[in-house]
Amino acid sequence: MELRKSYFADQRKDDLHEIGQPRPRSDSPGHVTGKTTYFADRNFPGMLHLKMVRSPHHHARIRSIDTSEAEKHPGVVKVLTAKDVPHNVYTILILIQIGPEDETVLADGKVRWKGEAVVAVLAETERAAQEAAAKVKVDYEVLPAVFDMDEALKPGAPIVNEYHGRNYYLYDSGECRKVRFGDVEAGFAEADHVLEQAYQSSPIEHAPTETTGCIVAPEGNDRFTCYTNTQAMFFTLDNASIILQMPGNKLHFVGGTVGGGFGGKVDVIVEPIAILGAKLTGRPVCFIYSREEEMQISSPRAAETVVIKDGVMNDGRIVARKVTGHTDAGAYSRHSPYGAQKGAGHYPGPYTIPNVWIDTYCVYTNRTPSSAMRGFGVTIGDFALEVQMDKLARLIGMDPLEFRFLNAYRDGDMKAHRQPTEGAALIECMQEASRAANWPVAEQFMAISSYAKGA
Amino acid sequence: MAKVPVQFTLNGAEKAEFIDSGTTLLHALRDKIGDTSPKGGCHQGTCGACSVIIDGELRLSCLTLAEACNGATIITTSGLSERGVLHPLQRAFLDAFATQCGFCTPGMIMAAKVLLDHTPNPSREDVVEALSGNICRCTGYEPIIQAVLTAARSNSQNAA
Numbered sequence: 001m002e003l004r005k006s007y008f009a010d011q012r013k014d015d016l017h018e019i020g021q022p023r024p025r026s027d028s029p030g031h032v033t034g035k036t037t038y039f040a041d042r043n044f045p046g047m048l049h050l051k052m053v054r055s056p057h058h059h060a061r062i063r064s065i066d067t068s069e070a071e072k073h074p075g076v077v078k079v080l081t082a083k084d085v086p087h088n089v090y091t092i093l094i095l096i097q098i099g100p101e102d103e104t105v106l107a108d109g110k111v112r113w114k115g116e117a118v119v120a121v122l123a124e125t126e127r128a129a130q131e132a133a134a135k136v137k138v139d140y141e142v143l144p145a146v147f148d149m150d151e152a153l154k155p156g157a158p159i160v161n162e163y164h165g166r167n168y169y170l171y172d173s174g175e176c177r178k179v180r181f182g183d184v185e186a187g188f189a190e191a192d193h194v195l196e197q198a199y200q201s202s203p204i205e206h207a208p209t210e211t212t213g214c215i216v217a218p219e220g221n222d223r224f225t226c227y228t229n230t231q232a233m234f235f236t237l238d239n240a241s242i243i244l245q246m247p248g249n250k251l252h253f254v255g256g257t258v259g260g261g262f263g264g265k266v267d268v269i270v271e272p273i274a275i276l277g278a279k280l281t282g283r284p285v286c287f288i289y290s291r292e293e294e295m296q297i298s299s300p301r302a303a304e305t306v307v308i309k310d311g312v313m314n315d316g317r318i319v320a321r322k323v324t325g326h327t328d329a330g331a332y333s334r335h336s337p338y339g340a341q342k343g344a345g346h347y348p349g350p351y352t353i354p355n356v357w358i359d360t361y362c363v364y365t366n367r368t369p370s371s372a373m374r375g376f377g378v379t380i381g382d383f384a385l386e387v388q389m390d391k392l393a394r395l396i397g398m399d400p401l402e403f404r405f406l407n408a409y410r411d412g413d414m415k416a417h418r419q420p421t422e423g424a425a426l427i428e429c430m431q432e433a434s435r436a437a438n439w440p441v442a443e444q445f446m447a448i449s450s451y452a453k454g455a
Numbered sequence: 456m457a458k459v460p461v462q463f464t465l466n467g468a469e470k471a472e473f474i475d476s477g478t479t480l481l482h483a484l485r486d487k488i489g490d491t492s493p494k495g496g497c498h499q500g501t502c503g504a505c506s507v508i509i510d511g512e513l514r515l516s517c518l519t520l521a522e523a524c525n526g527a528t529i530i531t532t533s534g535l536s537e538r539g540v541l542h543p544l545q546r547a548f549l550d551a552f553a554t555q556c557g558f559c560t561p562g563m564i565m566a567a568k569v570l571l572d573h574t575p576n577p578s579r580e581d582v583v584e585a586l587s588g589n590i591c592r593c594t595g596y597e598p599i600i601q602a603v604l605t606a607a608r609s610n611s612q613n614a615a
Contacts, residue, residue, distance in 0.1 A: 022552075024549065025552065025554070027554070027557060028548070028549050028552075028554050028557075029549065030557065031548075031554040031557030031560040031561075032532075032541065032544075032545040032548045032549050032554060032560060032564065033492075033532065033533065033535070033536055033541070033545060034490075034491070034492025034493075034531065034532040034533040034560075034561040035492075035533065036557050037491075038491075038494070038558065040491075040495070041485070041491035043485075043486055043489075206592070207592055208556075208558075208592050209494070209496040209502055209504055209556070209558045209559050209590060209591070209592045210494065210496060210504075210556070210558045211496070258556060259494070259496075259556050259557070259558030260556045260558055260592045260593060261556075262592070290498070291496070291497040291498060291499060291501075291502075
């Protein structure tokens with residue numbers, strides 16, 4: 001597909017040297033020869049293996065933990081519990097002042113999802129660590145759990161996370177993120193048709209081929225080198241520094257080579273506990289998720305529900321849109337308050353609508369904590385919005401692509417969150433898509449542009 | 456634990472190690488011998504990242520016991536290039552942008568090599584079938600299929 005000369009003719013330079021030219025990827029020679037060094041391709045003499053004892057319950061109080069048999073298991077070097085972690089209660093977005101701290105590195109008194117880390121076992125071999133982990137005795141008092149966002153928001157529902165005290169994230173704007181633009185009820189009253197539809201999604205696991213993990217080597221001078229496949233190096237370093245109460249200059253992070261991430265490797269989960277293990281034993285430590293852990297323990301994309309109510313005129317103009325979104329954070333915040341907030345900013349999509357009302361909620365349930373994944377906060381929303389656009393077009397008997405041309409935002413249009421549209425290219429993309437897909441639209445739509453309104 | 460001796464040829468070189476009985480070939484290659492080109496993605500025979508060639512056949516090294524490889528001839532992706540010259544498959548993967556994160560690449564190349572060794576002029580369906588045990592979660596399958604077909608064509612041109 002070409003970038004037509006007619007597009008943005010006065011805004012573009014065509015004497016570019018790199019753009020439009022194929023260039024060899026600098027990492028490919030390593031990939032095809034098997035020489036690329038992933039974190040697990042390193043081996044250190046005396047390296048210990050870390051295995052996690054995990055909660056078998058979705059929600060339970062921990063009455064007691066007995067590690068005595070595990071500690072006696074041959075090959076075991078160290079067993080870690082909550083009391084060993086200097087700053088055990090944390091939340092990753094505290095780096096940008098989004099609290100409260102609501103998650104434990106190792107469970108302390110309670111578990112809030114099935115699979116939560118409770119005790120870390122460090123041993124000479126993977127097998128010894130696994131066998132010893134099975135000998136840790138945890139006495140649980142099982143509590144009622146909540147798995148559904150509607151259930152979680154009902155009065156009297158079990159509280160998932162006491163650090164929040166309620167089953168939703170409290171923004172500075174209240175129980176949800178809100179966008180208010182124009183008068184949405186007046187828009188519905190004026191509309192020829194009103195269509196309300198509900199959309200929902202399940203959690204989605206990234207399932208990278210390389211599982212999450214790290215290897216930490218003590219450097220013998222109170223400094224630790226952490227070889228990791230995190231997708232967020234400095235974010236992880238800074239959070240590890242808080243959790244371990246260790247200045248950042250004691251931590252050296254080596255990474256950037258990631259065997260598939262897709263957002264699943266931006267939570268700070270394996271590094272702090274592995275660094276702590278290396279510090280307390282003086283030995284290199286490897287903590288790598290099994291495939292089962294990757295599928296069951298690592299954060300998935302959040303389950304979402306999206307309810308969209310639109311008012312549309314017979315001529316194709318959308319005059320009002322009301323969106324209520326719910327994001328299932330699981331038991332802890334991680335990136336979900338931010339994801340739900342992104343959704344609020346993203347609706348009502350790339351369309352200019354004069355009357356908009358948006359509420360997006362971040363809800364806590366006793367499910368695996370969700371977090372980042374490819375466009376999280378907007379991907380499921382886009383699915384819902386574009387299905388809704390097709391339904392609206394069908395409702396008024398209009399071509400779905402022409403319906404989008406008619407409502408597409410263009411430079412100068414005010415968006416619902418009061419940022420003027422700049423640099424829009426939706427119309428040009430749709431013009432090319434129309435040609436490429438051999439889906440012709442009326443000539444008037446092929447003649448307009450994103451930045452010359454009325455042309 | 457009593458150690459077991461194993462001896463095999465890896466990429467043309469004789470290798471001998473003492474291992475714990477029950478050690479997988481993947482573990483022996485990566486942690487004992489130091490060839491980290493086979494990758495551990497699932498350790499249960501489902502992802503194909505650990506694929507190697509044993510006596511001409513494609514094998515999952517995570518499901519193969521090292522002690523069962525006594526006397527075998529083993530090839531891994533790290534042994535394909537000769538004196539710095541890339542194997543036609545490696546060249547084709549490079550040129551076709553058939554790598555993204557790269558983690559599945561060594562296993563993909565092994566599967567493709569066994570295919571081309573047995574079927575020098577494969578159809579597209581042959582390629583898809585041959586790579587069906589190898590998962591690319593970046594989902595860049597199409598460039599990978601094209602790379603294998605390109606390598607097959609360049610092989611047959613060289614042979615002609």
